[in-house]
Amino acid sequence: MDKRGEGRIIPPVDRKKQVLEAATQSFSLFGYKATTMDQVAKIANVGKGTIYTFFDTKEQLFDEILLDVISEMKKIIEREVDHQKVFFDNLFRVLDSLLEFRSEHELLVKLSQEVRDFGTPQSQEAMTRVESVILNYLDKEVKHAILHQEIRECDSEIVSFLMFKMYIALTSEWNKIHEPLSKQQIQEHIRLFLEEGLAVQ
Amino acid sequence: MDKRGEGRIIPPVDRKKQVLEAATQSFSLFGYKATTMDQVAKIANVGKGTIYTFFDTKEQLFDEILLDVISEMKKIIEREVDHQKVFFDNLFRVLDSLLEFRSEHELLVKLSQEVRDFGTPQSQEAMTRVESVILNYLDKEVKHAILHQEIRECDSEIVSFLMFKMYIALTSEWNKIHEPLSKQQIQEHIRLFLEEGLAVQ
Amino acid sequence: MDKRGEGRIIPPVDRKKQVLEAATQSFSLFGYKATTMDQVAKIANVGKGTIYTFFDTKEQLFDEILLDVISEMKKIIEREVDHQKVFFDNLFRVLDSLLEFRSEHELLVKLSQEVRDFGTPQSQEAMTRVESVILNYLDKEVKHAILHQEIRECDSEIVSFLMFKMYIALTSEWNKIHEPLSKQQIQEHIRLFLEEGLAVQ
Amino acid sequence: MDKRGEGRIIPPVDRKKQVLEAATQSFSLFGYKATTMDQVAKIANVGKGTIYTFFDTKEQLFDEILLDVISEMKKIIEREVDHQKVFFDNLFRVLDSLLEFRSEHELLVKLSQEVRDFGTPQSQEAMTRVESVILNYLDKEVKHAILHQEIRECDSEIVSFLMFKMYIALTSEWNKIHEPLSKQQIQEHIRLFLEEGLAVQ
DNA sequence: CATGAATGAGGGTTCATTCAT
DNA sequence: TATGAATGAACCCTCATTCAT
Numbered sequence: 148m149d150k151r152g153e154g155r156i157i158p159p160v161d162r163k164k165q166v167l168e169a170a171t172q173s174f175s176l177f178g179y180k181a182t183t184m185d186q187v188a189k190i191a192n193v194g195k196g197t198i199y200t201f202f203d204t205k206e207q208l209f210d211e212i213l214l215d216v217i218s219e220m221k222k223i224i225e226r227e228v229d230h231q232k233v234f235f236d237n238l239f240r241v242l243d244s245l246l247e248f249r250s251e252h253e254l255l256v257k258l259s260q261e262v263r264d265f266g267t268p269q270s271q272e273a274m275t276r277v278e279s280v281i282l283n284y285l286d287k288e289v290k291h292a293i294l295h296q297e298i299r300e301c302d303s304e305i306v307s308f309l310m311f312k313m314y315i316a317l318t319s320e321w322n323k324i325h326e327p328l329s330k331q332q333i334q335e336h337i338r339l340f341l342e343e344g345l346a347v348q
Numbered sequence: 349m350d351k352r353g354e355g356r357i358i359p360p361v362d363r364k365k366q367v368l369e370a371a372t373q374s375f376s377l378f379g380y381k382a383t384t385m386d387q388v389a390k391i392a393n394v395g396k397g398t399i400y401t402f403f404d405t406k407e408q409l410f411d412e413i414l415l416d417v418i419s420e421m422k423k424i425i426e427r428e429v430d431h432q433k434v435f436f437d438n439l440f441r442v443l444d445s446l447l448e449f450r451s452e453h454e455l456l457v458k459l460s461q462e463v464r465d466f467g468t469p470q471s472q473e474a475m476t477r478v479e480s481v482i483l484n485y486l487d488k489e490v491k492h493a494i495l496h497q498e499i500r501e502c503d504s505e506i507v508s509f510l511m512f513k514m515y516i517a518l519t520s521e522w523n524k525i526h527e528p529l530s531k532q533q534i535q536e537h538i539r540l541f542l543e544e545g546l547a548v549q
Numbered sequence: 550m551d552k553r554g555e556g557r558i559i560p561p562v563d564r565k566k567q568v569l570e571a572a573t574q575s576f577s578l579f580g581y582k583a584t585t586m587d588q589v590a591k592i593a594n595v596g597k598g599t600i601y602t603f604f605d606t607k608e609q610l611f612d613e614i615l616l617d618v619i620s621e622m623k624k625i626i627e628r629e630v631d632h633q634k635v636f637f638d639n640l641f642r643v644l645d646s647l648l649e650f651r652s653e654h655e656l657l658v659k660l661s662q663e664v665r666d667f668g669t670p671q672s673q674e675a676m677t678r679v680e681s682v683i684l685n686y687l688d689k690e691v692k693h694a695i696l697h698q699e700i701r702e703c704d705s706e707i708v709s710f711l712m713f714k715m716y717i718a719l720t721s722e723w724n725k726i727h728e729p730l731s732k733q734q735i736q737e738h739i740r741l742f743l744e745e746g747l748a749v750q
Numbered sequence: 751m752d753k754r755g756e757g758r759i760i761p762p763v764d765r766k767k768q769v770l771e772a773a774t775q776s777f778s779l780f781g782y783k784a785t786t787m788d789q790v791a792k793i794a795n796v797g798k799g800t801i802y803t804f805f806d807t808k809e810q811l812f813d814e815i816l817l818d819v820i821s822e823m824k825k826i827i828e829r830e831v832d833h834q835k836v837f838f839d840n841l842f843r844v845l846d847s848l849l850e851f852r853s854e855h856e857l858l859v860k861l862s863q864e865v866r867d868f869g870t871p872q873s874q875e876a877m878t879r880v881e882s883v884i885l886n887y888l889d890k891e892v893k894h895a896i897l898h899q900e901i902r903e904c905d906s907e908i909v910s911f912l913m914f915k916m917y918i919a920l921t922s923e924w925n926k927i928h929e930p931l932s933k934q935q936i937q938e939h940i941r942l943f944l945e946e947g948l949a950v951q
Numbered sequence: 952c953a954t955g956a957a958t959g960a961g962g963g964t965t966c967a968t969t970c971a972t
Numbered sequence: 973t974a975t976g977a978a979t980g981a982a983c984c985c986t987c988a989t990t991c992a993t
Contacts, residue, residue, distance in 0.1 A: 162974085180381055184967060185976095194975035196969080205967065275525060299544075305522070305529070305537055312517040316510060324476065328506070336506055343500075344545030363957080385984060395958035397986080406984065564953085582783055586988060587955095596954035598990080607988065677927060701946075707924070707931070707939055714919040718912060726878065730908070738908055745902075746947030765978080787963060797979035799965080808963065 163201045165191040171212050179209060217277045219248060224284050234292035235342060239334060246318065246330050282307050313340060364402045366392040372413050380410060418478040420449055425485050435493035436543055440535060447519065447531050483508050514541060565603045567593040573614050581611060619679040621650060626686050636694035637744060641736060648720065648732050684709050715742060766804045768794040774815050782812060820880040822851055827887050837895035838945055842937060849921065849933050885910050916943060 169191035173182040184205060188195040202208040227241045285307035292298045317333045328336075370392030374383040385406055389396040403409040428442045486508035493499045518534045529537075571593035575584040586607060590597040604610040629643045687709035694700045719735045730738075772794035776785040787808055791798040805811040830844045888910035895901045920936045931939075 183965090188976085195967095195977095196975050197973085199968070200973075278525070299540070301540060302533070302537075304526075305518075305533070306540075308522060309514060309517060309537060309541060312513060312521065313510060316513040317506075320513065321506070321509060324479075325505075332503075332506070336503075336510065339500070339502060339507075340510060340541050340545070342545050344541070344543050381983095384982080386982095389959095396984095397958050398956075400985070401956065404985095585986090590955090597956095597988095598954050599952085601989070602952070680927075701942070703942060704935070704939075706928075707920075707935070708942075710924060711916060711919060711939060711943060714915060714923065715912060718915040719908075722915065723908070723911060726881075727907075734905075734908070738905075738912060741902070741904060741909075742912060742943050742947070744947050746943070746945050783962095786961085788961095791980095798963095799979050800977075802964070803977065806964095 162191075162193050162197055165193060166198050166201060166208070167212060167215070170208050174209065174212065213277050216248075217280050220245065221280055221284075223248070228288070230291070234288065234295075234297040237288065238341070239338075242314070242334060242337060243330070245314070246333065278311070281311055285310055310341065313337060363392070363394055363398055366394060367399050367402060367409070368413060368416075371409050375410065375413065414478055417449075418481055421446065422481055424449070425482075429485075429489070431492070435489060435496075435498040436539075438489065439542070440539075443515070443535060443538060444531070446515070447534060479512075482512055486511055511542065514538065564593075564595050564599055567595060568600050568603060568610070569614060569617070572610050576611065576614065615676065615679050618650075619682050622647065623682055623686075625650070626683075630690070632693070636690065636697075636699040639690065640743070641740075644716070644736065644739060645732070647716070648735065680713070683713055687712055712743065715739065765794070765796055765800055768796060769801050769804055769811070770815060770818075773811050777812065777815065816877065816880055819851075820883055823848065824883055826851075831887075831891070833894070837891065837898075837900040838941075840891065841944070842941070845917070845937060845940060846933070848917070849936060881914075884914055888913055913944065916940065 166187065170182070170187045173186050173190055177186075184195055184198060187208075188198060191198070198208065202211065223244045224241055227244050228237050230237075232240075282304075286303050289298070289301075289303040289307050289310075293300060293303065314337070317328060317336060321328060367388065371383070371388045374388050374391055378387075383406075385396055385399055388409075389399055392399070399409065403412065424445045425442055428445050429438050431438075433441075483505075487504050490499070490502075490504040490508050490511075494501060494504065515538070518529060518537060522529060568589065572584070572589045575588050575592060579588075586597055586600060589610075590600060593600070600610065604613065625646045626643055629646050630639050632639075634642075684706075688705050691700070691703075691705040691709050691712075695702060695705065716739070719730055719738060723730060769790065773785070773790045776790050776793055780789075787798055787801060790811075791801055794801070801811065805814065826847045827844055830847050831840050833840075835843075885907075889906050892901070892904075892906040892910050892913075896903060896906065917940070920931055920939060924931055
């Protein structure tokens with residue numbers, strides 16, 4: 148009867164986690180607008196009001212999910228990058244690890260567009276912040292690679308942007324009309340475009 | 349009293365065009381769902397009911413805009429492609445012409461994502477049709493180029509998809525956080541990724 | 550070129566009549582609310598604005614049609630009633646003549662209910678006026694018949710009302726779920742209820 | 751604090767009942783189309799959205815009210831009819847009980863016409879169902895009475911229809927222009943028309 | 952005078968958010 | 973604290989009426 152009694156048999160349910168997971172799932176599946184708070188509550192198996200004890204608004208709920216995704220990406224990147232190694236080496240190793248979280252990244256992509264369409268300025272700003280983290284890392288790495296003459300002279304910001312978009316296209320956008328690509332296929336095509344170019348040598 | 353008389357005073361307002369332009373602008377700026385018919389009416393400077401004299405539903409209005417964009421693209425492609433010339437030649441010539449209509453293509457991109465999230469099956473089908481036109485052309489050209497050994501062996505469908513996404517990224521998505529790129533910049537980066545690759549030779 | 554010229558070949562179209570006929574048809578077929586001015590204009594083969602040169606509002610158009618119906622009824626009654634003859638004789642003769650205009654009376658019935666539901670006070674008052682004309686006549690006749698001991702003592706107003714409703718039921722309301730009754734069937738049932746009663750003698 | 755404590759202060763409001771009553775009132779007073787959900791909400795003293803927690807659409811709200819009315823009628827009929835007794839005996843006993851629910855029956859009548867004019871096919875089907883229940887009962891009874899030679903030979907379906915319409919006319923339609931009739935008056939007139947006939951014997 | 956394109960008030964419905972329990 | 977019934981602003985669409993031509 149006393150949930151806080153010693154030896155509590157039933158571990159208290161982490162309602163916030165339930166909500167976050169349900170929301171992630173629903174946003175991922177149906178998009179931002181099409182996800183109703185009722186739906187999230189039902190999936191999370193909590194009362195609708197409960198959501199509002201953790202998050203002030205639907206938008207804030209969305210933002211927190213987004214931040215989670217990006218912080219995971221950041222951790223991966225920091226773990227995998229080793230400046231002793233060459234650019235493409237790092238790139239493909241990071242890519243490899245990132246692809247483990249593909250499904251979550253899919254969400255990020257799916258929503259980034261939508262948030263721009265619907266979100267309040269706050270939300271849009273949040274989204275921009277998220278992308279910046281990734282783009283900033285890429286930019287830094289690209290600049291470093293140019294400096295060490297590992298890749299051609301180029302506008303590092305644009306190149307970073309294209310690299311990011313390419314990753315997004317292969318891991319997420321492609322799936323909307325086709326079977327998902329294998330990890331292998333994704334890596335090969337990244338290599339084809341980024342490293343070698345299409346033209347026969 | 350005679351409208352065709354010399355010095356025609358007030359040119360008659362083309363309300364349908366006004367509506368189409370207003371809708372294009374609003375869809376482009378705020379997305380599909382976030383664009384209300386009230387808003388379109390206000391921007392177009394017409395009564396809300398007026399819109400419904402030209403278009404049965406909001407969705408139909410959207411579809412018509414989309415179809416306009418795609419038919420323009422198609423015309424450009426058909427005009428510019430010349431199989432006597434080599435792949436990259438054609439590619440950059442088409443690209444060059446397409447870039448003239450950049451702002452309209454921006455709309456297309458912006459909406460493609462959203463439509464998938466929200467649209468009715470009809471709308472989604474419309475969007476898929478739009479993209480197919482482009483992707484089909486690209487696929488055909490890529491296959492042709494592989495056959496003539498102008499580009500490396502590769503999965504033409506995936507490569508086409510990436511080419512398309514790259515175009516979209518450079519002409520539209522980039523603008524959300526930066527100043528639009530110049531025609532030159534766009535072409536250079538397409539060349540960098542598609543033709544040469546990033547790696548120093 | 551001069552429509553009023555002598556020997557005008559093409560008789561000028563009576564637009565008002567066209568409108569009245571079209572409106573009668575549409576009201577009759579679809580009811581008051583479901584009849585749009587667009588529809589009336591189309592059926593009448595005139596511009597929508599033209600209707601408003603004859604009638605200030607949709608309601609006024611409806612009222613005029615109603616008045617036409619009632620004035621026809623009135624004429625019939627006045628022509629057929631002959632106080633030299635007995636009550637039931639007059640009743641069936643009037644009935645017989647009224648049934649010639651059944652289709653128009655159907656309209657009246659159909660609308661009477663609806664007008665009460667939707668109409669402005671003015672419209673409702675118009676409808677009441679229409680019914681009063683008939684009910685007043687019936688009341689007068691019933692009273693006369695009671696006085697001459699042709700029918701039983703009864704509340705003439707209620708009896709008149711029931712007679713009217715019975716006529717309406719047989720000529721109009723029945724048709725909504727069944728094949729229309731023949732003139733004969735209608736007369737027989739009026740006789741059954743009004744003259745003889747159902748009970749076996 | 752304890753709702754079940756003695757002297758329960760505020761009885762909990764049954765919002766669904768409030769809505770049903772408000773809707774019944776408004777439908778009854780203004781008809782189906784002229785009743786807006788805003789109005790129902792205002793009369794029921796609830797938010798507009800509240801209605802939609804109980805009923806999916808305006809039509810469903812209407813249907814539920816209708817079904818309630820008809821199921822009440824059915825119960826009465828089943829309770830009062832006793833085939834040991836003669837036709838007119840049963841008729842007047844059922845009538846007597848039905849008249850207790852006069853105000854609800856008024857609604858039914860008022861709407862039956864309108865629904866035919868405006869309703870969706872579903873609604874119309876609902877209305878037909880309602881009337882069928884009554885007409886079927888009447889038809890069966892009339893047939894039975896003819897067989898037992900309690901009433902004259904006649905088309906039982908038409909006679910049933912007229913009986914129904916007469917009931918409607920006396921309990922509902924009369925009230926639109928006059929003071930409601932007393933139970934007594936209604937019964938007397940039913941007897942006059944159905945049993946005895948108007949003609950002096 | 953005849954026209955029909957233009958209008959905008961008003962309708963049913965959805966859903967993020969609140970708050971009494 | 974957790975709940976979900978209640979809320980109402982905001983959406984898309986209809987149609988009687990107006991008015992420039």
